[in-house]
Amino acid sequence: MTFFELKNVCKSYGSARALSNAALSIKAGQVHALMGENGAGKSTLIKIIAGVTSADSLEFSLHGKPAMLKTPQDAESCGFRFIHQELNIIPQLSVAENILLGHAYPPKFWIGIDWQEINSKAQDALDRLKMSHILPKARMADLSTGDQMLVKIASTLVASDNVVPCLYVMDEPTAALSVAESDILFEVINQLRNDGASILYVSHRIDEVMNICDSITILRDGQHILTDSLNSLNKQEII
Numbered sequence: 001m002t003f004f005e006l007k008n009v010c011k012s013y014g015s016a017r018a019l020s021n022a023a024l025s026i027k028a029g030q031v032h033a034l035m036g037e038n039g040a041g042k043s044t045l046i047k048i049i050a051g052v053t054s055a056d057s058l059e060f061s062l063h064g065k066p067a068m069l070k071t072p073q074d075a076e077s078c079g080f081r082f083i084h085q086e087l088n089i090i091p092q093l094s095v096a097e098n099i100l101l102g103h104a105y106p107p108k109f110w111i112g113i114d115w116q117e118i119n120s121k122a123q124d125a126l127d128r129l130k131m132s133h134i135l136p137k138a139r140m141a142d143l144s145t146g147d148q149m150l151v152k153i154a155s156t157l158v159a160s161d162n163v164v165p166c167l168y169v170m171d172e173p174t175a176a177l178s179v180a181e182s183d184i185l186f187e188v189i190n191q192l193r194n195d196g197a198s199i200l201y202v203s204h205r206i207d208e209v210m211n212i213c214d215s216i217t218i219l220r221d222g223q224h225i226l227t228d229s230l231n232s233l234n235k236q237e238i239i
Helices: 042-050 072-078 095-099 115-128 145-155 179-194 206-212
Strands: 002-013 016-027 031-035 057-062 080-083 167-171 198-202 215-220 223-229
Touching: 002 042, 016 031, 016 042, 016 198, 016 215, 031 042, 031 206, 042 072, 042 080, 042 167, 042 198, 072 080, 080 145, 095 115, 095 145, 115 145, 145 179, 179 198, 179 206
Parallel strands: 016 223, 031 198, 031 215, 080 167, 167 198
Antiparallel strands: 002 016, 002 057, 215 223
């Protein structure tokens, strides 16, 4: 069942058209690849989904009903979570503080911060990813780039305002990961899919996409070229 659908997405920057009647539909509980050459419009489409860029026009529906997608708050309230290639972390803070960034810190006696609760919530997120080697109290700057990426993924698992995440958008998530760290990520993706969430997986790595994704959308020159099951395609057809 399609739970997320964007249609007739257009976006221009002056005379340059980034998206022209682009489209994207994602089924519930699937890993959906988004592919295209540099300049195909993938980044612009992701920014529109995140609410940080306004489309010139679009039709958006969630669970079969028209929905609003104009601000980051709209994306947040829809249950969309984003893991970007660029690591937006604060290295001087702890792992737990980075995981809880953007969330209200739990108070203690109305005058302080309940650091035990913060570390506990961070540990819960890390446990879901089976990342026992990363400690909530560790300083982010002391972690490898791959572990910092895994912490960012863990941060998307923290619920906010009772909104259950339903779509995880991962933009080239393995670019900074080792083979072992990538394998952990793939296990996480399978777990999220088994839990009923959907993943929009943006990557240039076709072998990776063929291995972990269920379906694919291809953009070229800002236009929708194809959406299909990966069982129906081979590598050369994707290229």
